[in-house]
Amino acid sequence: QPSAQPFVPEDHSLPKLRAALPACKGCDLFQHATQVVPGAGAAHAKLILVGEQPGDQEDLQGKPFVGPAGKILDRVMDELNIERSKVYVTNAVKHFKFVQRGKLRLHQNPRMSEISACRPWLLAEIDSIHPHVILCLGASASKSLLGGTFSLMRDHGKILNTPYANQVIATIHPSAILRARDKESGEQLYQFLRDDMALAWHTAQ
Ligand code: URA
Numbered sequence: 518q519p520s521a522q523p524f525v526p527e528d529h530s531l532p533k534l535r536a537a538l539p540a541c542k543g544c545d546l547f548q549h550a551t552q553v554v555p556g557a558g559a560a561h562a563k564l565i566l567v568g569e570q571p572g573d574q575e576d577l578q579g580k581p582f583v584g585p586a587g588k589i590l591d592r593v594m595d596e597l598n599i600e601r602s603k604v605y606v607t608n609a610v611k612h613f614k615f616v617q618r619g620k621l622r623l624h625q626n627p628r629m630s631e632i633s634a635c636r637p638w639l640l641a642e643i644d645s646i647h648p649h650v651i652l653c654l655g656a657s658a659s660k661s662l663l664g665g666t667f668s669l670m671r672d673h674g675k676i677l678n679t680p681y682a683n684q685v686i687a688t689i690h691p692s693a694i695l696r697a698r699d700k701e702s703g704e705q706l707y708q709f710l711r712d713d714m715a716l717a718w719h720t721a722q
């Protein structure tokens with residue numbers, strides 16, 4: 518099956534990972550994206566946030582969570598007085614997956630095989646940073662670190678033990694708030710994200 522493993526250097530320091538990442542052909546997603554999007558933030562962060570994959574803006578700018586979902590993330594973190602520079606933000610999958618519809622590039626969910634293929638990069642980042650806590654944003658990040666059958670609605674906000682990190686917490690993805698069917702469910706999802714982020718941050722200190 519496809520895997521990034523052959524492209525991941527033995528030295529997991531963030532500069533080495535960043536330098537090696539653009540050469541990755543671990544799955545097919547490198548073919549259509551503008552560029553690969555590495556993680557960003559503190560090299561010794563106590564908390565890592567793991568999203569799904571770059572979106573349209575992230576693909577163009579080469580940075581994680583700089584588009585609409587990033588604005589939601591910024592709002593939550595602002596409210597909790599958490600500076601972005603104090604955490605490390607990355608994605609389960611490092612290339613943007615989309616379908617072209619006229620001028621628009623519509624996000625597509627990565628398959629489990631793509632999440633698994635890209636996992637060696639995520640594990641190398643975790644190995645380098647040694648965070649106290651990892652917060653998985655949404656189903657894809659949760660599948661990567663907590664297994665393909667993980668249920669977000671049932672098990673979000675719990676502190677879970679994994680082989681990769683002692684304390685992993687899953688929460689909803691910020692873009693779920695943007696897609697909420699009405700104001701009330703949007704607010705409820707926002708509360709989930711905020712509460713889980715607060716738990717992750719305080720657990721990490
Ligand atoms: N959504 C993600 O999961 N990650 C990003 O970097 C941007 C949007």
Ligand code: SF4
Nearest residue numbers: 541543544611612635
């Ligand atoms: Fe490599 Fe991940 Fe990009 Fe696939 S998505 S090519 S595994 S960096």
